[in-house]
Amino acid sequence: MTETNPIACLLVIGNEVLSGRTQDANIKFLATRLGEIGIPLREVRVIPDVKDTIVATVNEVRRRFDHVFTTGGIGPTHDDITSECIAAAFGVPWEPHPEAWGRLERHYKPGEFNAARQRMGTMPRGAALIDNAISIAPGFSMENVHVMAGVPRIMQAMFEALAPTLQGGPPIASRTVHANGVMEGRIAEGLADIQQRWPDLDIGSYPYYRMGGGGVALVAKGSDPDAVDAASAAITMLLRAIGSQPVQGEPPV
Template sequence: MTETANPTACIVVIGNEILSGRTQDVNVKFLATRLAELGIALREVRIIPDIEATIIATVNEVRAAFDHVFTTGGIGPTHDDITSQCIAAAFGVPWEPHPEAWAKMDRHYKPGEFNAARQRMATMPRGATLIENPISIAPGFSIGNVHVLAGVPRIMQAMFESLAPTLPGGKPIRTRAVHGRRLLEGRLAAGLAAIQARYPGLDIGSYPYYRGDDNNGVAIVAKGTDEAQAEAAIAEVSALIESLGVTPIPGEPPI
């Protein structure tokens, strides 16, 4: 798929709890969907541990390669929340109290409750711009093309919606799909390759599903910035499925 007019993005998921399997990440799905709606092409997702050298090296690598970088996780009040200071190190700037964040959080808490742990959440790289957090007050931040978000899904989503209106995007990336039950990928392969060749501006993917009993098959998804082309390609895929003696069903199969 060629989306040269669309900005590109990478998501960096930071957290030992993701890598250990203790916590299941749900933020990538949300961000991928919203970025497509904004016309930002998600190109890569990385999951990395709470290790300073790894965070610094990864952030510096991906911010040079993509138009937008979104990090999730590691900006809470505990000792293992090190994302903020690592971002400061990556940009070569001091990690210091952010005047606006500090004042906002100081006002929010009762006297004596804005303790040292919470003060960490108001300490950011010099020059950072705040990302509002309407859920739990402690903000995220942007510096350069790096946008630092919370790991807790509800808070991350609220932060992203605060940030979204400021993000330079492009033409929305549209998705169209069709599926066929009791259909094997191998029967579609040649015809699908020919359709992809006719629509080089689309990403056409084939995704088998196995749900048990009689609910197995293949879903075909066309994705791109040209909605009319996506619809035309899926119409051709539907005709291909029908030619194999299977009824094409619009959309993706139910979960």
């Protein structure tokens, strides 16, 4: 990856992933989409619904990364504390946001916009809303911190509403070659040579195990598509030299 790409960190906030109750589905989606728009994901942290932990983590990573995305903890219940923690992290009041409040007030029937739901219209001062096409209650950005829902369908809608406002670097190009029946240990030295020839690329080796035998998937990745093509061709030659018949793309599942 070149240094021209801004980089991102994701905070998955919620006890349910740490307890094993929920299989996270947000990391893969955001990792893929952020790569596509040229803001590669460089770190993920899964942290609990604990105020001190959220505040300290947000303040650490918002200085180290160009963009920070958070998922989870912006609903109406007592364990939804992300929004007030972001206010604390930025040192600003947590107060009704007129536009978010108005959207929610219009959405609920008279009498149903209760104290718990009003929490979803309460935000750090200065928050810029992220639209929620699914269930109304918006996410928001504070500077480079983008606060989204944890429910995957809602998070994805929020991300797509936000994405056009993000300024990415060149998209990350990627080519995969897979070789059935090849063990990593047979090609490791040749692969290390290829990594040295293209130091700006990220050459990855991922063994897989399937019914009927496994193999290895070899990925060349970077922001220069010509270099990615050339490295991928070199990987193909390396595999042919040991008698394998490599195939472009991912192995069949």
